[in-house]
Amino acid sequence: MDIKQVAQDLIPALGGKANIASAAHCATRLRLVLVDDAKASKEKIEAVEGVKGCFANAGQMQIIFGTGLVNKVHAEFLEATGLDQVSKSELTNKATEKLNPVQRLARTLSNIFVPIIPAIVSAGLLMGLLGMMKTYGWVDSSSALVVMLDMFSSAAFIILPVLIGFTAAREFGGNPYLGAVIGGILTHPALTNAWGVAGGYDTMNFFGIDVAMIGYQGTVFPVMLTVWFMSTVEKWLHKKVPNSLDLIITPFVTVIVTGFMALLIIGPAGRALGDGISWLLDVVYTHAGFVAGALFGGSYSMIVITGVHHSFHAIEAGLLANPEIGINFLLPIWSMANIAQGGACFAVALKTRDAKVKAVAIPAGVSCMLGITEAAIFGINLRFGKPFVAALIGGALGGAYVVAAHVGMTAVGLTGLPGTAIVAPESMIHYIIGMLIAFGGAFVVSSLTLPSEAINGKPATA
Structure with a gap:
């Protein structure tokens, strides 16, 4: 492969040098911000040697080359275009300016929650292990091992407001450590634990206002809203307070003002918002589960294309933290949609005679699992049209089944085969059946409807 020629071939496909604002790369993709996305030709880009697919998302044109190759292409691309090298964060900031309000909100929530997913996943895995130990009687439920594992698994949810406070402040432009302090205020030991409210709680009179002494352990929206307010106050004070006093006055005033607002107004309002969303989803899940599962499972991949799916982490964390729900019933639905994309992709790999298409379809299908x-979505299924529709159908079938079977998961972030690690033990068999339904449904529909163009490696439409 002539890397220099690959870089040269990309330029006209992207609308020319004048249409390329900046370029960076991640492990597998060349990431570009274009002046006018409409001037780029997806078909011409995908025809360039070495390109395994491309898609526009979150204000960026992302071209898939694969590990190793993308580094070489990026270096030649910068030389060919005369662009300066920028970091992924700088590129993201430029791309964000092009997003609409909904996409910006999704991006903000993603930036807040993605960094803390490892903590929630580890807690979910521990909860799954603990549930299996109790369900199958592997150890005495009162043993020190169970007590310690219970502490390990619940810690991330107890201090969730502290974790969110840190990442939210960083996203909103505030001091991350002050954000963590606000999270600490909302989970202070002086407040009744959020999961122990049923046993009663105290109130205090603050100048005639009764304030409930209830903590915000495990909650999401109260701390996010409060830290947004905190960051606004802090940035305003930085502009007004003299430099010589800024280090002392700004954090002092910020914490006091934000602390009062958190306990008196924003915290209760945020709790009501989170509880309202969880209640609404629970009602839909309980009374229209089969239909809702099919609708969510069938539409999730379309939501992924927009990037808005990252905002679902906040809702899922709220479900897990809600003492009346305590389980993530959304993630199994998303998992079925992902598995279905793999089924459709493998159908393309099986039927195509084009070596380039097969070389992309097989690893993309494995990635879906x-x-x-x-x-899979951008490199294969959307490219040929009908496989993407088949995946939507498979996702709807699998989603309907896992909801009907009341499949639940104990964390966020893991789907597909890795998701088996966080499935509630009593739901495991139904989760596996759901994956077989989603994969099989998408595979069969894709195989039956796959256009002849796919065999020759030519794009088609639905």
Whole structure:
């Protein structure tokens, strides 16, 4: 492969040098911000040697090359275009300016929650292990091992406001450590634990206002809203307070003002918002589960294309933290949609005679089984049209089943085969059946409807 020629071929496909604002790369993709996305030709880009697919998302044009190759292409691309090298964060900031309000909100929530997913996943895995130990009687439920594992698994949810406070402040432009302090205020030991409210709680009279002494352990929206307010106050004070006093006055005033607002107004309002969303989803899940599962499972991949799906982490964390729900019933639905994309992709790999298409379809299908669908969606299924529709159908079938079977998961972030690690023990068999339904449904529909163009490696439409 002539890397220099690859870089040269990309330029006209992207609308020319004048249409390319900046370029960066991640492990597998060349990431570009274009002046006018409409001037780029997806078909011409995908025809360039070495390109395994491309898609526009979150204000960026992302071209899939694969590990190793993308580094070489990026270096030649910068030389060919005369662009300066920028970091992924700088590129993201430029791309964000092009997003609409809904996409910006999704991006903000993603930036807040993605960094703390490892903590929630580890807690969910521990909860799953603990549930299996109790369900199958592997150890005495009163043993020190169970007590310690229970502490380990619940810690991330108890201090969730502290974790969110840190990442939210960083996203909103505030001091992350002050954000963590606000999270600490909302989970202070002086407040009754949020999961122990049923046993009663105290109130205090603050200048005639009764304030409930209830903590915000495990909650999401109260701390996010409060830290947004905190960051606004802090940035305003930085502008007004003299430099010589800024280090002392700004954090002092910020914490006091924000602390009062958190306990008196924002915290209760945020709790009501989170509880309202969880209640609404629970009602839909309980009374229209089968239909809702089919609708969510069938539409999730379309939501992934927009990037808005990242905002669902906040809702899922709220479900887990809600003492009346305590289970993530949304993630199994998303998992079925991801598995279905893999089924449709493998159908293309089986039927195509084009070596380039097969070389992309097989690893992309495997990636779907592990919960990563972008390569399959943008590199194969959307490219040929009908496989993407088949995946939507498979996702709807699998989603309907897992909801009807009341499948639940104990964390966020893991789907597909890795998701088996966080499935509630009593739901495991139904989760596996759901994956078989989603995969099989998408595979069969894709195989039966696959256009002849796919065999020759030519794009088609639905």
